[in-house]
Amino acid sequence: NWTASSILDDQIELIRQQIGSAKVICGLSGGVDSAVAAALVQRAVGDQLTCVFVNHGLLRQGEAEQVEHDFVASTGAKLYVANEQDRFLNALSGVSDPETKRKIIGREFIRAFEEAERAIMADAASAGEEIKFLVQGTLYPDVVESGGGEGAANIKSHHNVGGLPEDLRFELVEPLRALFKDEVRAVGAELGLPAEIVGRQPFPGPGLGIRIVGEITGERLELLRKADAIARAELTAAGLDNEVWQMPVVLLADVRSVGVMGDGRTYGHPIVLRPVSSEDAMTADWSRLPYDLLARISNRITNEVEGVNRVVLDVTSKPPGTIEWE
Numbered sequence: 419n420w421t422a423s424s425i426l427d428d429q430i431e432l433i434r435q436q437i438g439s440a441k442v443i444c445g446l447s448g449g450v451d452s453a454v455a456a457a458l459v460q461r462a463v464g465d466q467l468t469c470v471f472v473n474h475g476l477l478r479q480g481e482a483e484q485v486e487h488d489f490v491a492s493t494g495a496k497l498y499v500a501n502e503q504d505r506f507l508n509a510l511s512g513v514s515d516p517e518t519k520r521k522i523i524g525r526e527f528i529r530a531f532e533e534a535e536r537a538i539m540a541d542a543a544s545a546g547e548e549i550k551f552l553v554q555g556t557l558y559p560d561v562v563e564s565g566g567g568e569g570a571a572n573i574k575s576h577h578n579v580g581g582l583p584e585d586l587r588f589e590l591v592e593p594l595r596a597l598f599k600d601e602v603r604a605v606g607a608e609l610g611l612p613a614e615i616v617g618r619q620p621f622p623g624p625g626l627g628i629r630i631v632g633e634i635t636g637e638r639l640e641l642l643r644k645a646d647a648i649a650r651a652e653l654t655a656a657g658l659d660n661e662v663w664q665m666p667v668v669l670l671a672d673v674r675s676v677g678v679m680g681d682g683r684t685y686g687h688p689i690v691l692r693p694v695s696s697e698d699a700m701t702a703d704w705s706r707l708p709y710d711l712l713a714r715i716s717n718r719i720t721n722e723v724e725g726v727n728r729v730v731l732d733v734t735s736k737p738p739g740t741i742e743w744e
């Protein structure tokens with residue numbers, strides 16, 4: 419029988435035994451798992467840990483700030499930020515094929531992370547120290563899945579920030595290896611992490627990059643961020659966060675339709691709402707959200723987000739649809 423605080427005490431002891439007085443690094447994605455793993459290691463070994471946040475510019479509104487300010491404020495962790503927004507936009511320029519986007523984002527992410535690693539290692543070396551460990555937020559279901567060979571998981575080339583290729587220079591520290599997601603959230607809350615991080619719904623590693631159907635540009639990201647922020651705020655205000663597994667908001671950048679606003683004709687893009695109910699993301703059903711909530715989201719997005727003149731609802735289950743559009 420576990421409680422969040424007994425897991426915490428046990429893990430802190432184990433982490434101290436494993437790491438000793440060595441230096442350690444941990445990548446942060448903005449997600450729950452990496453944040454809780456990092457916060458645990460920080461609690462165990464303090465400043466021996468340096469966290470690394472590669473900002474690929476594909477996060478939602480407020481998420482980079484959550485890592486850079488809220489995570490740091492609540493844990494006291496040392497954070498190295500690599501602002502790589504331009505690098506990702508350049509690498510993705512002209513690309514609209516979903517698998518190509520995923521591969522480019524995954525590749526650039528690893529390169530950017532390795533560059534950050536080298537900078538931190540050089541810094542440590544000049545102080546006569548060496549980085550020996552890499553923290554990963556692997557959960558129990560990840561351990562089981564990678565042993566089992568999951569069919570549906572291979573339909574798309576998943577990029578997971580926690581799942582960097584095994585780096586032989588480092589020994590891995592995996593403090594969440596025995597835990598399920600709800601236990602991880604409980605431990606995170608016990609560690610004092612903000613509710614927005616601990617309660618975050620699933621969000622894909624390639625981020626908004628796979629929620630723009632068509633080429634990714636800075637302007638399109640900005641537009642999608644605004645629409646997504648409105649949809650999430652209204653879902654939360656309606657008290658329905660727990661009814662919905664996740665709600666991708668997708669920009670159909672290659673589609674335009676005619677609309678009317680005031681005295682004028684518009685020719686804008688549709689935004690798709692994809693709220694789903696699910697147990698494990700392997701199968702899902704579309705969420706029957708209340709009509710008045712859908713109406714509020716639609717009104718606000720078409721009024722407040724320039725360039726969007728239509729909001730549509732995805733009513734497809736998985737299978738045959740996947741949760742994400744790309």
Ligand code: XMP
Pocket residue numbers: 574575576577578579620621622623624664699700736739740741742743744
């Ligand atoms: P699909 O679209 O395959 O998504 O039905 C199933 C779940 O996986 C998430 N997803 C990802 N998560 N890296 C991730 O970490 C990825 O590349 C990725 N692609 C999809 C998706 O949000 C859903 O929860």
